[in-house]
Amino acid sequence: MIGLAMDCVLALGIVFLAVQTVRSRSLFQAMLMFIVFGLLMSLSWARLHAPDLALAEAAIGAGITGALLLVTWRRLQAEGHDPVESEQSAPSMWLTLPTAGAASLLVVIIGWVALQLPAVPGTAGELAWQRLEEVGVSNPVTGVLLGFRAYDTLLEMAVLLAAWLGARAVATEFRPGALPGPAHAEVPLVGALLSLVVPISILVAVYLLQAGGSAPGGAFQGGAVLAAGGVLLCLTGRLEAAADTSGLERLGLILGLSVFSLVGLLVMAGGGPMLALPGAWAIYLVETALLVSIALTLVLLFAAAPGLRRAS
């Protein structure tokens, strides 16, 4: 009963926040609504018994995306476009109501049809579940991501790298100003908090990576947590923008993609199908490389800089 009530509150809250995000007149308010929207999405994944997705949504959807949006807002403010003042016109009701109605109707029809379909035996999910042991990990999500759909994961890493390259190309043209925020650098409390929280973020990231074999977790969640530590270091002025990407950073950015491809190709050289990872050790090796690349890409995207160095 309480569960049903909570589900209803979540469902209504998500729709309400989505409407508010689109209809909000102030950009800042829309951003906050979107961050809370990500938080409620994470809760609803948890309610649907999908803890892996809930973790990923909380870390990436609400956490890192929220930090990216807020830092963008600060940069816009610093450059003199005051996005709070500039009221954008809300879309007209005559357009939004019928569109929302039609979209809801479509969702109801698709859901109803999906419920009517007879269960098909031998779907990919069932086959993967039956043969999970062959992959070498007991968490089905990690097993599917790195065992049965390794191509998808490999290409996701390529997309992440491409996103960073795109951001870098744009940033060279527009040269966003220095990171806003290092005004807090000298507050003693900040240093004390950092010396505790940054090591914990590394610990949690490694734990999530290791736990990913048998419980919810994995490279993406761990990478996001590690990136959160990096974002804190940027925000408090411990790391500052460098003029160019250092060799170490370049290596870190391509580490995930190259280790994954290399292991996949070596398997093929040994006679197996490409990307069929031979056992748990290969999965942990690839996931470690993915974690480094994901975390570094996210921090560099947040800093909107070609590279980072220790603040002098």
Place this chain on the structure above:
Amino acid sequence: MSLSEVMASLLLLSGCLFYVAGTVGLLRFPDVFSRLHALTKADNLGLFLICTGLALHSGSLRIAGLLLIVWILGLLAATVSCHLIARRAVRSGQMEPPA
């Protein structure tokens, strides 16, 4: 219902009450400082009560230890962010610090 379950429910309920009080304070109080006061103090106690309630409910020392870490991290983050927000409000000159 055993005694520990009753205790856990009472702790969870009182924790929720503190959260509601903190949120009402955040919405109703007039300036940055009193809002911060309402939010950080009430929420820290609320989080403590909820963590204690959950620890009692779980009946496991390991989970109780993890919840203790959660509470301490929450405390630290709330303290420092409250300090930074108040500091910025004073420095930017929008508000006079309370006498």
